[in-house]
Amino acid sequence: MRRRRMRTLLLSLVVLLTSTACAGWGGSVGGGGANSINVLMVNNPQMVDLQRLTAEHFTKATGITVNFTVLPENDVRDKISQEFSSQAGQYDVASLSNFEIPIYARSGWIAPMDPYIAADPAFDQADILPPMTESLKGPDGQIYGQPFYGESSFLMYRADVLQAAGITMPEQPTWQQVADIAARLDGVQPGMAGICLRGQPGWGQVFAPLTTVVNTFGGTWFTIDWQAGVNSPEFTKAVQFYVDLVREHGEAGAPQAGFTECLNNMVQGNAAMWYDATSAAGSLEAADSPVRGKIGYAPAPVVETDSSGWLYAWSWGIQAASEKKDAAWKFVSWASSKEYEQLVGEQVGWSDVPAGKRASTYENPQYVAEAGAFAEQTKHAIETADPRNPGVQPRPAIGIQFVGIPEFPDLGTQVSQEVSSAIAGLVTVDQALDRGQQLADDVAERYRSRAEGNS
Incomplete structure (x- = not known):
């Protein structure tokens, strides 16, 4: 209950920051110089956990500052649509669902991830559940998104x-x-x-x-x-x-x-x-x-x-106009990784792991111990x-x-x-x-x- 109250307070802080045109803990959008990226995402609880953990773990390990802009679902969909259709390049990464990603890929608004996947075997694309991978492909057969968490x-x-x-x-x-x-x-x-x-x-x-x-x-x-x-x-x-x-x-x-x-x-x-x-x-x-x-x-x-x-997944897409795609991929691959799931389990709680995307999640005894009543059925x-x-x-x-x-x-x-x-x-x-x-x-x-x- 204490953890839930803390997450509620964090979510309230996020909403307050975004309503005053601030991009969260990372500073104003566009700030931070070359070694930073701007992420536009929905204000779901799992994303609040991500925000809280990013500076201490991702930024500390990579030196890449992440400037978050966080909005309610309807608002963030409108803003992402406006931003990516105009290809303004203000945001490097956005939270998109498997509904938008094939459409955005067809329009040329997001970048294919296949080259990054091929160069980053540690990400382990084969561990992503196949229907998730399939739902995040474009008409050319390339992968344009990585799931953060998914559901059926x-x-x-x-x-x-x-x-x-x-x-x-x-x-x-x-x-x-x-x-x-x-x-x-x-x-x-x-x-x-x-x-x-x-x-x-x-x-x-x-x-x-x-x-x-x-x-x-x-x-x-x-x-x-x-x-x-x-x-x-x-x-x-x-x-x-x-x-x-x-x-x-x-x-x-x-x-x-x-x-x-x-x-x-x-x-x-x-x-x-x-x-x-x-x-x-x-x-x-x-x-x-x-x-x-x-x-x-x-x-x-x-x-x-x-x-x-x-089949539904909140996922990450990289804007085609982004000039920081390499840094954007580092963030996306970390946020969708086994390593990040382990981090959430240890730092937040295993019931809060953004699951529903990787086969290995359902082989993790710590996760199964917490979610055993429904884990196998979900998978x-x-x-x-x-x-x-x-x-x-x-x-x-x-x-x-x-x-x-x-x-x-x-x-x-x-x-x-x-x-x-x-x-x-x-x-x-x-x-x-x-x-x-x-x-x-x-x-x-x-x-x-x-x-x-x-x-």
Whole structure:
């Protein structure tokens, strides 16, 4: 608890510094001379740990000063987009997800890392989990990002509640089996819903889990030849299933429920199951969690595919316009290294290690001792994720819980508003997806036109 309070204070300090146009402990952006780099990154707790450890360990070892600018997620995405699209060169490194990196690589905004990887065998690229590496490649097949930490998705459930009800969770559950279990557990304890599923609007909220459901039901946002499929029979069946499940056996206030709300429901005993990010397990198994030791973990439910977990990673990209790429790589390779994970484990705590990216993490006995309840399941979920072929048909862009095109955040968010309305009972699923189809077809038309123009 003391460590958590300290991290909260550090995070507050970071926000205060960035709100007053200061770049954190490294000084003002652009300062420090030739032997310094500027890093623009999201204000997640793992990044706060990184800031605190950098000067004492990385700078002391390399002589490279790191000037951090830290912002909330929405703000940092906007600032990174503006900075990298203009190629101003003010920032050398930025925290990017596996959604942005292939797009930025295609646009020539970030530098390929293959030459540095080849010259730095100690980094051990082969230790990075293959789906992570694949999701951070550009269209030319080169690697353009290194993961800081990653996640997939799986089904979390109250093992004690299932046992008391005489229910055994299948090793690889189908969505129908999950729905049947949710029906049996709904109300089995006072105030306990059968399942919690995100319903909050947003391409990264409801459509994070829902797009994986669409994939395994046989649907897709776009076919390989850029035909919109939002109101296709498969897409419709998946969304209807999801909406019915959360309306009939899900949490109260589902249209406004996102990751945080479902996490709170599980911790407080208000949900028997939850399908969401593997990163949630750390909170469920925290020392002060009322449900610690009571949670079981199963792979993401499937229908027509062998697996259906998503893939997400906060990663590092080096701006193409940077004049300090060598120093930038030294920072990136350190921040994504085994050495850094060991440092966090020893200095901060093994439950705080930025995991989900390296195979060796899951062979580290110190980490496994802390995260043994979910470590192997997390690794399996990431290893079985396929960002290029997440469904039953070829896709025109990389991505599992998203479509890797610049238009998707706006498209996904608009369609998600319709789906949330369906969860609230304000429109039917057919009405929601018919509207979504029009929006998706507008996007698809642009890509069809480009393909015709290039033919």
